[in-house]
Amino acid sequence: MMPKGRGARFDRLACEDAALVMSHVNSEPRGRPAWRAPAEMLAAAFGDDAWALMAAFGVEHACGEG
Numbered sequence: 736m737m738p739k740g741r742g743a744r745f746d747r748l749a750c751e752d753a754a755l756v757m758s759h760v761n762s763e764p765r766g767r768p769a770w771r772a773p774a775e776m777l778a779a780a781f782g783d784d785a786w787a788l789m790a791a792f793g794v795e796h797a798c799g800e801g
Contacts, residue, residue, distance in 0.1 A: 754793030761794060 745753065761774040768776065774794070777785040789795070 751793065754795075757792065757794045761789075 745756075748756070761777075762772050764770045764772045764775075771779075774785075774789060777789070781788075
């Protein structure tokens with residue numbers, strides 16, 4: 736877990752660690768719109784292309800979709 740509010744340096748993260756952080760952030764449902772995760776909203780808008788893009792960056796959805 737990254738410390739909150741301590742000036743985390745993302746430029747010092749390994750690519751795998753950055754992908755893990757993005758996976759967690761983008762898989763967390765938000766109150767708007769409709770309690771869906773950002774990854775789900777991207778997939779709803781762009782379909783398989785969205786999953787391909789996230790996979791290219793090493794981002795995985797917590798529910799295992801894509």
